[in-house]
Amino acid sequence: MTTPMIQFQDVHKSFGNNHVLRGVNLDVMKGESMVIIGGSGTGKSVLIKLVLGLLPITSGKILVDGHDTTKDERDAFLARFGMLFQGGALFDSLPVWKNVAFRLLRGSLKRPKDEARAIAIEKLRRVGLKERVADLYPAELSGGMQKRVGLARAIAAEPEIIFFDEPTTGLDPIMSGVINELVREIVVEMGATAMTITHDMSSVRAIADRVAMIHEGVVQWQGPVGDLDNSGDPYLDQFINARAEGPIEAVR
Template identity: 50%
Template sequence: MIEIRNIHKTFGKQKVLDGVNIFAHKGSSTALIGTSGGGKSVILKILLGLIEPDEGEVFIDNVKVSHREPGRTLSRIGMLFQGSALFDSLPVWQNICFKFLKGTEKLSSKDAKELAIQNLEKVGLNYKVANKFPADLSGGMKKRVALARAIVGNPKIILFDEPTTGLDPIMTNTINSLIREIVETMDVTTLTITHDISSVQQISDNVALLDSGRIRWEGKSKELKGSKDPYVFQFINGKHNGPINVN
């Protein structure tokens, strides 16, 4: 369960978040959409305990998130970063099980490698990939390795930051299908940040549209394309004119 209560955040004179409320019940998939620079990434950082809101509270499975103890929050969450964020100097298996090699829940190298291979198989990659380095991988393979890292250890919360950015349509569909399968089989709660409306409809049950620091619309993903809400209509159709300021 993810609960964001009345979050406010200002940087300098810029009000980035202005009373944001989001609730994702256990086992649900929620997408957060909106224009670039609209505050979506700030919400992720607050969820991870990396920055502190000026006002409001965040709860992960009824535990309050604290920027003073980010490790406690991070240990409960899987994260798929926009650029995959793999360590170039480490082989794939060490990237996947990094937290079990360097963190408090340590595994032996043998056990960590076996665990990495098990998770590679879950994302459609075979054991031979485990010894490769990120430079040897295609963009789609890097994304799948990053997905394997996000699910290792069976987290109950997974955050996806633009999971299909930079991928071709075929690989985009592959990643979306993997995400949907993982969400259903692992019974996890997810929050996805994305601009890709087709991905939203594939991987998310619920949607919230953020603009100018406020949630302007919430509903089911299947309701997006037929919505007459002016914010939704402008965003999904890429219109210049409308309530969303595109200047």
Template identity: 60%
Template sequence: MQSPKIEVRGLVKSFGPKKVLQELDLDVPRGQSLVVIGGSGTGKSVLIKCILGLVRPDAGSIKVDGEEVVGASRSTMERLRAKFGMLFQGAALFDSLPVWENVAFGLLAARKLPRGEARARAIDVLGRVGLPAEVADLFPAELSGGMQKRVGLARAIATEPEIIFFDEPTTGLDPIMADVINELIRRCVRDLGATALSITHDMASVRKIADRVAMLYAGKIVWEGPVAEIDHSGNAFVEQFINGRAEGPIRVAQAANG
């Protein structure tokens, strides 16, 4: 059996008295798209930050291609991060840089590509997310929310990463634009042959981009399986969440924590 691209075991993280992740286990299969669902404040973003090495867990193990992330040296983390691409919530573009430099940021900073070559690559990648070449010299403030999200996706795939992280990729978009972004995500991940790990509470996104789904509640994965099984999971947490019901095992007080 093929080993997972990302393997998380016994992950624990607290912030003061608040226990965010509690002995969390999760596998992200190679070449597949895994989406983690769960309410706001349940630790989805903390999980991704731990995998990226931005937050150090209190206990547990995170392996990427069999290499340990927790406690890894700076050089090891730099090498592992070269495999990563990231689409941040809200796109998180650099306001002071034109679009092409935003897209080519990793190519310029990490790959040390000449500016002319990086700009040409950026324009090519913009085309792959449906944006014309003339967008390259605009600034983020001149773009609509949907265009900014496309630029963020272009930046995430520009270095042709092995693993792409998506943090609430459709937040703030209308349903039609959200579907456009979901379709682009699915196509880009497939074309790259990448492994994808996404976090969202948008069930339309889940159904569009996921191969597998994991439900996070109270710091643990309470259900995990193929996306085709989500509507008949037999799990009370999943059923309450995907149907948006107030009544069920998920406490509304927890869901309202931010």
């Protein structure tokens, strides 16, 4: 049997008395695009932060390629990941190309400056941005362009695993469609394993191979994207059809 690329084993996470995750069990296979859906505040982003070690796990285990994430050598471990943050999280003080090439300008993946810039420009082109954008600062870009730059940064070092946290939040429907297409194309052409957090159903259908829904701190439902509309799960049905009435309380 193939080892899953990312494996959540009975993962719990609490912030004081707030028990956000209460035993998440989920496997993400190599090369698969898994989309995590769920209401606001259900701990979807926390899942990603736990994998990357940005937050400590309260109990349970996360394995990446069969290895415990807390025991691997940090630099080598993080070099396997790329991440697109919800707000872009671009460094204001650096021009766009240095944001994209950040990892290539320092540390174990360091390249000569000219080469790093050339790679950054190529990645910017890949996400549909022209070379002139390279020397602008993040504050000079629109929200959609910032997302694209964030995407270029996430793929600059050719990671094996890419996380997308709310890739279309705050974008108009056309730009959302463009970003969704880009995410899907990039994941397919790189052969990367992807985990996307979203509550935008158009993103889910465009990006996902499989979908998992988090509710009340556990995986409420998981399955192929094609089964979304006939899952028979009342929680999932309420969520994907955006109904106020149903088992999920509208006021949390």
